[in-house]
Amino acid sequence: MEAYNYAFLDELTKRELRRKTLKAVAIPGYQVPFGSREMPIARGWGTGGLQVTLSVIGPEDTVKVFDQGSDDSVNACNLRELICQMCDVTPTTDSLEASLIQTRHRIPEEKLREDQILIFQVPLPEVLRTVEPSEQETRRMHAERDYSRMWLHLYEDIVKYGEIRISYDYPVMVNGHYLCDPSPIPRFDVPKLHQADNLFLFGAGREKRIYAIPPYTNVTPLQFEDIPFEVEQFDQPCAKCGSTHTYLEESYDAVTGAKQVACSDTSYCDKRQRQAAGESVEIGVIWDGTNPANFEFE
Amino acid sequence: MEPILQISNLSKQYGAGCPSCIELTGPEHQRNVCPSCGTVIACADIHLELYPGEVLGIIGESGSGKSTLVKTLYFDEEPTSGKFHLQVFQDGKDNLFELSRQQKRWVRNHLMGMVYQNPHLGLRLSHSSGGNIAEKLLMAEWRHVGEIRERAKDLLGQTQIPLERMDDQPKYFSGGMQQRVQISKALANNPPLLLLDEVTTGLDVSVQARVLDLIRQIQRELGISMIVVSHDFAVIRMLTQRTMVMKNGRIVEKGLTDQIMEDPQHPYTQTLINSMI
Numbered sequence: 049m050e051a052y053n054y055a056f057l058d059e060l061t062k063r064e065l066r067r068k069t070l071k072a073v074a075i076p077g078y079q080v081p082f083g084s085r086e087m088p089i090a091r092g093w094g095t096g097g098l099q100v101t102l103s104v105i106g107p108e109d110t111v112k113v114f115d116q117g118s119d120d121s122v123n124a125c126n127l128r129e130l131i132c133q134m135c136d137v138t139p140t141t142d143s144l145e146a147s148l149i150q151t152r153h154r155i156p157e158e159k160l161r162e163d164q165i166l167i168f169q170v171p172l173p174e175v176l177r178t179v180e181p182s183e184q185e186t187r188r189m190h191a192e193r194d195y196s197r198m199w200l201h202l203y204e205d206i207v208k209y210g211e212i213r214i215s216y217d218y219p220v221m222v223n224g225h226y227l228c229d230p231s232p233i234p235r236f237d238v239p240k241l242h243q244a245d246n247l248f249l250f251g252a253g254r255e256k257r258i259y260a261i262p263p264y265t266n267v268t269p270l271q272f273e274d275i276p277f278e279v280e281q282f283d284q285p286c287a288k289c290g291s292t293h294t295y296l297e298e299s300y301d302a303v304t305g306a307k308q309v310a311c312s313d314t315s316y317c318d319k320r321q322r323q324a325a326g327e328s329v330e331i332g333v334i335w336d337g338t339n340p341a342n343f344e345f346e
Numbered sequence: 347m348e349p350i351l352q353i354s355n356l357s358k359q360y361g362a363g364c365p366s367c368i369e370l371t372g373p374e375h376q377r378n379v380c381p382s383c384g385t386v387i388a389c390a391d392i393h394l395e396l397y398p399g400e401v402l403g404i405i406g407e408s409g410s411g412k413s414t415l416v417k418t419l420y421f422d423e424e425p426t427s428g429k430f431h432l433q434v435f436q437d438g439k440d441n442l443f444e445l446s447r448q449q450k451r452w453v454r455n456h457l458m459g460m461v462y463q464n465p466h467l468g469l470r471l472s473h474s475s476g477g478n479i480a481e482k483l484l485m486a487e488w489r490h491v492g493e494i495r496e497r498a499k500d501l502l503g504q505t506q507i508p509l510e511r512m513d514d515q516p517k518y519f520s521g522g523m524q525q526r527v528q529i530s531k532a533l534a535n536n537p538p539l540l541l542l543d544e545v546t547t548g549l550d551v552s553v554q555a556r557v558l559d560l561i562r563q564i565q566r567e568l569g570i571s572m573i574v575v576s577h578d579f580a581v582i583r584m585l586t587q588r589t590m591v592m593k594n595g596r597i598v599e600k601g602l603t604d605q606i607m608e609d610p611q612h613p614y615t616q617t618l619i620n621s622m623i
Contacts, residue, residue, distance in 0.1 A: 192451065196484045200473065203494070204473055207477060207513050208513075
């Protein structure tokens, strides 16, 4: 690996990325354009998140990469391996151990700390794109805080379907100014962005944008006074760990065809299963500050 | 009585302009394109006042600058120069043309309503008609779906749109119905000022009559001040108390509508009256 510079990117590129990231942190929710580089993976496969990760990483870091909750997906494995080879860092699957977490479409179930950074891979950073195709126009709308079109979109959803039908990419207001796309995380994860202890960075490689939600920032999902924002509800517990407080995914048994649900965050689910089997495992608190793991299996 | 709206020295030009633009254009030259630099003087030297509850007509042929004038009032176009004071905004102290875009949008959403000749310009045809009214309310920071729908129902009732069509898209409506949805959208925030740009052009006569009736009724009931732009003296006669006649971007005559109809002074106004069928 001596042929490559540390962390794959050249130093000037890293410097640009850090500068843009600092700007993004200074203006919460504002999309900062950056010169997205050619990466050894295809655009749309997480190049934005990867570039942000590589620009902030150092040899003392511990890195976790997960993809829709899973540490074992092809995308997550490849990215983790690339980062570890290029940066000489320790990989982990445990959200508590990681100092940097790169993610696709999920926020870990365990609450992140002040010393941790969560880096999102963002496919489409422009939250207003669904209502306005022109980039010039969306920039004007952001600058003037003219978000009535998005509100109208929500209103029409309610009129047509009786509820707001945005299941992921739910528009959030950051720090009372910029409307922001939290990347395609489920609604379940949206409240975690509000007044968090950790820094959230968002990188969109194909669309060449970086934005951020700093720690202790107000993040509110768009909602009407009489129709509040709601997160997903599940009617059965996780089939593997019995959890009722996590985001669950549906799957079908290959043999019997029976429907079952299981935690989407596989590392958290795995820790709970090991704890239930009597192993001593450290499990962090969830985002509301409680630790349901400690009493459910007593 | 103090005027609710005051415009002074408004002009709008398209092009670089030169010192002789104003001298070489206007009704006495029969043109609004400057012969020395090619700049189009869409309107110039416009002064007008509108009093509370009054309906002011602006009449003129195509290209006389009347639409440009109302578009600048609704901030759709930026004027080249001029002052615009609204009594209901900061007691009429601020020149509205000098506000920031955000402030202009606030004024537009809270204090004005506009009905365009073409419903495409004023409506989102692929959103429900209730949604179109909701848009105007959402712009004015309404955030309660129940209240928004109540208000939309009220307005659609006032403009005689059947309530069962509230959640249908205006693109499936007839021209007259689209125009009535546009009027209810313009009225959504109870604006003190309503601008109507050729609202009945392109509608057939019976529908035209109903739309005009509706506007008269709204004016009577709500006492809104209106500026009505038309090239049709019949519309002007029916709706307005006072009229201004425009030609080649200038006001050539103004006065009481009756007076202008009975005793037109300017040769152009005389031609207009004589050409009425």
